Amino acid sequence: MNQLILIGASGHGRVVADIARLCGYERIAYLDDNRKLQSCGPYPVIGTAVDFQRFADSGTDFFVAVGNASVRQKIQKEIERAGGTIVSLIHPNAVIPEDI
Numbered sequence: 001m002n003q004l005i006l007i008g009a010s011g012h013g014r015v016v017a018d019i020a021r022l023c024g025y026e027r028i029a030y031l032d033d034n035r036k037l038q039s040c041g042p043y044p045v046i047g048t049a050v051d052f053q054r055f056a057d058s059g060t061d062f063f064v065a066v067g068n069a070s071v072r073q074k075i076q077k078e079i080e081r082a083g084g085t086i087v088s089l090i091h092p093n094a095v096i097p098e099d100i
Helices: 011-022 049-054 069-081
Strands: 004-007 028-031 061-064
Touching (some): 004 011, 011 028, 061 069
Parallel strands (some): 004 028, 004 061
């Protein structure tokens, strides 16, 4: 499976990384604007949010794990404009009712 880069190395990012691992991603890394962060859980922080451009056309998948919806939308649009792929992640044990 492709590499997954998560934008946002905080609590939500940690939860998303666990879901990504359960979905089969083996290569997971973060981008975060806090330059002091070197890792989040077992995964490395490899740059800041603007560094997504280095990976946008490499087949890398992206997930924006930022809690603020307007900031998340802005980052996602920038990634998509640069040719990056935003993925959806669904926990393998999630239960979705038929009428949803």
